[in-house]
Amino acid sequence: MAALILPAGLLVVLLMVAPMLLLARISLNQFSPTEMMVEAMSPENYIRAVQDPYYRSVLLTTMVVALGCTLLCLALGFPTAYWLARMQSRWKSIATILILFPLLVGNVVRSAGWIALLGNEGAINAALRGLHLIEAPLPLLYNAFAVVVGIVAVVLPYMILTLSAVIEGIPRQTEEAAANLGARPLTAFRRVVLPLAIPGVAAGSVLVFILCMNAYATPVLLGGPQFKMMAPAVYDQFVRGNNWPFGAALAFILLFATMVLTLVGSALIGRRYRR
Amino acid sequence: MGDLVLEALTKRYGGTVAVEDVDLEVRQGEMVALLGPSGCGKTTTLRMVAGFITPSAGHVRIAGQDVTRRPPYARDTGMVFQSYALFPHMSVAQNVAFGLEMRRVGRTERETRVMEALRLVRLDHLADRLPGQLSGGQQQRVALARALVVNPAVFLLDEPLSNLDAKLRGEVRMEIRSLQQRLGLTTLIVTHDQEEALTMADRLVVMERGRVRQVGTAEELYESPRDPFVAGFVGRCNLIEGQPEGTAGFRARGGALLPCTTAAAPVGTGGVLALRPERIALAAAAPGEGAARLEAVTYLGAQTEYVVDYAGTSLVVIRATPPEGDPLRRLAPGDAVALTWDPAAARLLPAQ
């Protein structure tokens, strides 16, 4: 058995760890417009990124959007997940497929759909104008709103499926017991279902938060040029600026911020609902 | 505490009827058991009382108030679930306190009442444990305390003993019964175990296929079953198909004529004769004598069970095991025996 696991394990380590190590090494190099990259061992890329108010605000935007999307996914995903978890078997697989269905479409194609819907000439504005409800088109595209809508649409299925798996494990009778003891549905939810679903809330939130922090296609396509999140900023440095060391440093700052927020978030959730 | 009244309670799922026209009154302080095979509608009935299932027709009244359309949380019932359904993330004390919190009982009173309830079920020393740290029997008692602490108008028990092992079951049965009597709880219990129902309940409701077959005390059901189903379900019973032949007795389909006094029914209508095995006396007979022949003997300790061919009709007889040396002790299959019974013990019931 070990003979079988070892090569696969080594391959995984190689494929996952090696690029990270290389990237870490690159982040300590220096950029040169003529040479592209000069070997160095310097933290200057990190210092520059942290001191630059532009990247601070990009990181802040990324965190706010990711956090907002996660909370929105929780709010939208929980009722759906609950409904799915409590569903009777015949329709359940169909509903699960329907929830998964959006994931079959790539981010780019999906974003094209949002553009067609939200653009100034898009379906919504055209309809509102056709009904003479508005004069000028509403600014629905190329802003934070569009990005949040776009990202939530992508990551919501992950949240729903994670939550619903956990909610399925909460016996129906536990809720009935709460109702029987006089708890209204909202109270039963708050006091019984939610605390028992916390592992799912934590897992789903972490998953969704990480996906949001690293969102690339959606912010690029729906956020427009003025709206910047970290992943596109990293890409910009690599591909447009040819500045690999700085891009690598930004990538690690993103990784670090994601890790810290994930750990702090999990700890907070854990403390709030311990027992 | 109040009384519980069910009026023509009915539940249909599409074309299938789960519960039909159930009328029942559980009096103040009384314990009534819903008894029947699985799928008979007893659990559906209990859940309609708790409010988890909305009846298709009929009414549920608790302490005089029609609660048919009220949600479960506004019904004032205290239910013990088959799986106990404790809140696994709350301590024993928090579990028990939950219903009081919902009723906005102040903290000091709440704490006092929680401890009282836990003392009642002898778990006050485990108040801070989580349910997962308790044995099955202890969890069961937490569930009892949690349901009782709010002084519900009606106490509901759904197969409360089915998850306990046989040894514990007897103890808990007594404990529940004594609590119920001590506190004067109006109680509805669902069980498929007739012994449980017979020992605990004041009255029993025998259900079959969604309908109530008979309501009565254990004795009434046992001694005066209204139909062959009840006779067969409550205790053991010889049920012999055939027809009454006036005062002569009952002619079994196998040809035997069985003595009975309730043969007032007109000659020619079919019926079922119900005869309890322990009401039949058995004696040894000389070979060739008597109309009965022993087919099987099963020694059950205090009792012995005999299967006898009585002129072509097979009857089960149960007698106290005869003492050592008694000639009955030596009976073996194939021996001739004589059966006798008080004709009044044989009950003529309508055919199914």
Next chain:
Amino acid sequence: MTITRRLALSGGAAALTAGLPGIARAADGRVVIGTWGGDYGNLLRQNIDEPIVQPKGIEVLQDVANADPRKTKLLAERQTRRGTFDVACLSDTDMYLISQQNALQPLEMGKLSRADAIIPALKKPYAIPHIYSALVLLYNPAKVTTKPTAFADMWDPKYKGRVGFSDILYNTNTLAAAMAGGGGVHDYKPAEKMLMEMRKLDAKVYPSNEALAAALKSEEVWLTPMWLARGFMWKQSGIPVKHVVPKEGAYSIVFEAAIPKNARNLDNAYTYLDAMLDAKAQTGFARQMGYLPTVKDAKLDADLAQEISLSEEEQNRLVTPDYEYLQQHLNEYLDFWNKQFKA
């Protein structure tokens, strides 16, 4: 790409890529072209490979990728004896960068029969020009009624909110602003002030050329600096724009082809470059992509010529990029574009 790039520093990737069982292994009858896919690759096939090169018994293989990975490959293979490409196609700016890194061989013009036909201004020692276009001002003639003459006209308050930029063309957008502010290819500095003013004029920035095209089509914006060739294609597809060659200057973009130092099929590579300069092939590119021929004797139909070519007077205003300046400062201006202008 990360691994390749990193290893490249230690020389590892060069060995790796050279050692791959590649299409370029066999010599003689082959030539390997490192190029973009899509329209450009297809037009190479239609206008050059099939009619000219293949009849000479040379098999043409395209190694298709975007410019960046191909640049990386060229740089990585600098030290090796045998390279992947025989011909490398890149924009003039990229080609300059690669040539600076010593990855290309100087061209022997004597081996190119068409060398003398090349427009003198486009000649380079390390690459041939294949097609070119100029940065012009596109405008919507229905909305911009006085015909503009200069990039500076975009700053007219009349057009507040009606100037659009494509985000990916930050380089040329910045240059247009620099030219409007009195700077030019050697000095982008004036662009900073101009762009900040443009910001106040509520300029729109679109994430892609396609998004900009859609905004021009819906008449959401009326003015934009753009490659003439692309403007031509937009016109063809019904977008209501006309172009002017701005009086500040016509900045050129040239798509070039060169031979890497370690090309394996050297003779075939020269044959291919020669074919790229063929007059008929050049006309084909002009008709289909709107780019201008780089040879003097390629004839365009009158109507096409009017759409895509520059008058003599306009040709005089052609300016070529200052590659060295760009190489040194492009990053700075990308930062400025992102952080100051768009913020």
